[in-house]
């Protein structure tokens with residue numbers, strides 16, 4: 257039987273990337289991301305500037321995505337968008353745009369949770385093997401650190417979460433203390449490759465059950481740098497590679513301690529990582545190393561790790577197939593839970 261193809265246009269604008277993707281079923285036809293360099297000079301995302309930049313980027317980004325996909329608006333089956341979590345001003349731009357477009361084209365509107373997007377990115381058709389339900393998703397980004405039990409495309413239960421900072425913040429804030437630009441995560445990743453990961457031991461913060469805490473780690477890095485700089489003002493310059501390697505080594509240790517515990521507790525040995533921090537080469541290598549212990553591990557293709565709209569499109573596609581659409585009264589929701 258020949259089933260009808262679905263064309264989903266997806267919009268992601270939760271933080272500082274304006275993104276639009278077009279999917280034909282589970283296959284990505286185009287995936288456009290416009291970053292915002294304006295934040296670099298401030299060492300972090302400035303919400304007011306982010307929403308203004310989304311306003312000016314969104315129309316050209318959507319236009320480019322349609323052109324690259326080789327389709328017209330009239331071919332679309334539904335519009336998917338990130339409802340939350342994220343920055344209110346940023347989310348409002350994508351939400352309003354998506355609603356207007358769905359209304360004008362008289363096609364369904366589909367709201368997607370940003371972290372569900374990071375998880376379902378594994379189901380984008382890339383010719384690779386896909387996780388089999390149930391699996392554990394470890395979502396690691398600038399705003400989240402969670403272990404999620406995923407039972408099907410729509411059923412996800414958070415079984416562990418951070419009590420304070422996210423792991424991406426731990427990377428970024430430690431990097432800032434070392435004088436690295438924002439976001440520091442990718443730079444620490446690069447510098448760590450040439451350093452000694454065991455040179456400077458940092459403490460592992462305690463958190464109950466499957467939960468995480470990273471604020472203590474951040475303070476430990478701050479005190480460590482202050483102490484060492486008192487003795488040697490050039491300490492950072494002379495030891496940057498080893499400091500980065502030691503920071504990354506400790507963050508990986510903190511992360512996987514609880515992932516191991518979650519695998520033990522649930523008996524689920526299929527583990528998939530997602531979110532911006534899953535681009536980290538040390539985290540990717542560590543996850544792969546558990547294959548020896550019989551885990552089935554999944555790492556998203558690099559282009560679908562940091563924020564993108566293809567992940568919102570694939571989530572929208574599965575929601576569309578199962579009839580989960582949103583009403584026109586749907587609002588952006590900055591703190592929505594998974």
Ligand code: KG4
Pocket residue numbers: 271396397398399400423424425427428439440441442443445531532533534535536537561562563
């Ligand atoms: O998912 P994402 O693009 O945005 C949020 O939803 O937060 O994640 C951004 C985070 C930032 O903290 C950034 O430093 C981190 O992902 N990141 C990395 C790497 N690439 C991005 N952290 C460590 N190593 C990387 N290679």
Ligand code: ZN
Pocket residue numbers: 370374397398531532562563
């Ligand atoms: Zn994200």
